[in-house]
Amino acid sequence: MTRSLFVVSRILVGITFIFSGFVKAVDPTGSAIKFGDYLSAFGTESLMGLVMPAAFVVAALEFLTGLHLLLGIRIKTSSILALIFMTIFTPLTLFIAIKNPVTDCGCFGDALKLSNWETFFKNIILLLPTLFIFVKRKQFNEAIKNLNKLIITLFFTGAILGITYYSLQHLPIIDFRPYKIGNNINEGMQIPEGAEQPEYETTFILEKDGKQKSFTAENYPYTDTTWVFVSNDTKIIKEGYEPPIHDFVLNDLEGVDQAQNILNSEAPVLLVISSQINKGHWQNGILENIIELKQKLYEQGIHTHFLTASSDDQITKFEFDGDAGFDYLNADETMLKTVIRSNPGLVLLQKGNVMGKWHYNDLPDPASFKNPISYSLGQLIQQQNLLLLLCYALGGLIFLILFMQKK
Incomplete structure (x- = not known):
C-alpha cells in the first residue's frame, strides 16, 4: 500500500512539475515579464536584471525535478527540491491571494490560468504528496545505473535549456496566448451569450448637519433632500466573464481607434x-x-x-x-x-x-x-x-528510459 501510494505521489508531483517547467521554458519572455510583475509588486525593481536568468533557472529546475520524480531516479535530491519549491510558493501564494498584488501567479504560464486562491489551494493539495515523497525518499530503491542516470540528467538539462534559449531567440515553440496563429482576434473579444456579468457596489458619501455618512443603493435616502452629496466610490465585488482579448485598441494620431x-x-x-x-x-x-x-x-x-x-x-x-x-x-x-x-x-x-x-x-x-x-x-x-517531431523524440526517449531498469 505504501509503495503504491509512493508511486502515485511521484507521478502526480512529477507530471505537475514537468508541465509547469515546460510551459515556462517555451515562453521565457513571458516568465520574465511575470517575475518583473512580482518585483514591481514587492518594490524590488532593482533586481529587474535577474528576471531573464531566473526564467531559465526556474523552468529548468521545475522540469528536471518533475522528470526525475516521474522516472524514479535521483529521488532523494528531487524530493528535496520539490519540497523547497512547495515550501516557498505555498505561503507566497497565500499572501498573494490575500493581498492580490498580481492578478495571475503565472505558475503555468499562459497554458493554464488560475486565480490566486485557486493557485493557493492547488499548492496545498500538491504539498501533501510532496511531503509524503520527502518522508519516504530513503525507502525507495532506484533501478537505473549511475552512468545512465548521469546521461539522462545531462541530456534533459541540455534539452530544456535548449528549448528555452530557442524560444527566446525565436518565438515560443508552443503558443498558448489568444493571439496564436490560427486564432481570430474578433472572436477572442466576444462575450458569449449568458456569460456571467461582473457585480459592482457603489458607496455614496452624503453630508447633513456637518456630519458625513455612507450609503449604498439599497439604503440611499432618496426622499430626504436635506442630505448633500459629497462623493461616491464604486468597487467590483464579483468578477464576471472576461474575454481572452479585451484590450486590443489601436489609436491613430488623432486618438481614433482603428x-x-x-x-x-x-x-x-x-x-x-x-x-x-x-x-x-x-x-x-x-x-x-x-x-x-x-x-x-x-x-x-x-x-x-x-x-x-x-x-x-x-x-x-x-x-x-x-x-x-x-x-x-x-x-x-x-x-x-x-x-x-x-x-x-x-x-x-x-x-x-x-x-x-x-x-x-x-x-x-x-x-x-x-x-x-x-x-x-x-x-x-x-x-x-x-514540433511534432520534437514531441515524438522526447516522448519516445522517456518511454525507452523506463526500460533501462537494471534487473
Whole structure:
C-alpha cells in the first residue's frame, strides 16, 4: 500500500512539475515579464536584471525535478527540491491571494490560468504528496545505473535549456496566448451569450448637519433632500466573464481607434510591433528588412501599420532617424507584449485571423514574400512538423528510459 501510494505521489508531483517547467521554458519572455510583475509588486525593481536568468533557472529546475520524480531516479535530491519549491510558493501564494498584488501567479504560464486562491489551494493539495515523497525518499530503491542516470540528467538539462534559449531567440515553440496563429482576434473579444456579468457596489458619501455618512443603493435616502452629496466610490465585488482579448485598441494620431478597420480588412494587413521603440533590436539590417517588406506589400495594395506604446517624442525620433514612413498606431504595452514575444516582431492578419508571426531573427525574405498568405501557411506547416517531431523524440526517449531498469 505504501509503495503504491509512493508511486502515485511521484507521478502526480512529477507530471505537475514537468508541465509547469515546460510551459515556462517555451515562453521565457513571458516568465520574465511575470517575475518583473512580482518585483514591481514587492518594490524590488532593482533586481529587474535577474528576471531573464531566473526564467531559465526556474523552468529548468521545475522540469528536471518533475522528470526525475516521474522516472524514479535521483529521488532523494528531487524530493528535496520539490519540497523547497512547495515550501516557498505555498505561503507566497497565500499572501498573494490575500493581498492580490498580481492578478495571475503565472505558475503555468499562459497554458493554464488560475486565480490566486485557486493557485493557493492547488499548492496545498500538491504539498501533501510532496511531503509524503520527502518522508519516504530513503525507502525507495532506484533501478537505473549511475552512468545512465548521469546521461539522462545531462541530456534533459541540455534539452530544456535548449528549448528555452530557442524560444527566446525565436518565438515560443508552443503558443498558448489568444493571439496564436490560427486564432481570430474578433472572436477572442466576444462575450458569449449568458456569460456571467461582473457585480459592482457603489458607496455614496452624503453630508447633513456637518456630519458625513455612507450609503449604498439599497439604503440611499432618496426622499430626504436635506442630505448633500459629497462623493461616491464604486468597487467590483464579483468578477464576471472576461474575454481572452479585451484590450486590443489601436489609436491613430488623432486618438481614433482603428482596430476594427484593421480586423475587418478583406486584404491582408501587416503589423510591425515594437512595444518600446528604444528597446527594440533594429541593428544588423533588421529595420531595413522591415522597410523593404513594407514597400513590397505596398506595391500589392497591402497596408502595413506600426504598433507601439512609445511616446510621441520617441516615435518622431525613430521616424526621423530611419526615414521609415510607417503608419503609427498607439497601443497598450502589455497587450503588444502578449501579441508577440519579439521587439520588433511582425504579425500578418486577414479579416482578424492571425495568419503569421515572425521574430526579428526570422524575418521573411522580401523576395519570397510576394504571396504573404501562402508564405505564412508554408511556415506554419514547417513549424508544426518540427514540433511534432520534437514531441515524438522526447516522448519516445522517456518511454525507452523506463526500460533501462537494471534487473
